[in-house]
Amino acid sequence: MEKFCLKVGFNERQTATLISGKPLFYEGELYSEEHKRKFTTERAGFQVVKDPKDRSKLALAINGQLIGEWFREQLGRLFSSVKKTVEPLRRGKARHYKQYQREDSKFVFWADQNHLHLSRWSSECF
Template sequence: SYQQKIREYDNRLEQIDTYFPIVKELLPIAEQCREVGFTEELTRRIVSLQSVEFKGRLYSKEHKEKFRTEHSTATVERNPQEKGKFRLCIDGIPILEWFKMKFQEIKEKLGVIHTQKEENTPKRGLRM
């Protein structure tokens, strides 16, 4: 019956949680990998705790921007700040910091100097 099937699935999930707790810890990393643009295959390798070399563009929803890399390595590391948690790293740097660094590089290339004054002025868009 339908109810029995659900009980079987729940039991199976409990067994996975009990015997493979790392699966639960790595699921958010798998979701993050897909969100930033890794293929299913690369995501599978990354959450298998392999170092994965890649080139291409990764999407940052914080910056609403894709950042290009010609040669980088994705890894998963234990998060020293949060026991039992992992974090996705690019070139040994947590991905959120990597995105900030890439964003900074782009701003410097464009010659944008970030000052306190700019931050406080409201953005009005393009004016002619």
């Protein structure tokens, strides 16, 4: 659990507080290894709890929610906000897809028949 807390973005002092079972209030960025990105939190409560699926293991909770679920929820919010605010850029004849870019985003999204794709923005995309 200690290594996980450090990977997420807590410093050693914060990690020690969590490992001791005490709650910790935190505001800043948290890294999800599963999603390979950082998410921002504002004044959230963290605590190490027993994993509800396997009571012999520990889990990190944010405001009472397991952190893995919280990361998935945040990613879902990101994608839903991007889907609502994207603008079509062009239609590629060779690949048969549309590209979208949100003006304040560093990513380019495009959809083909079956998938929504995400790529880091670069001038080579256009």
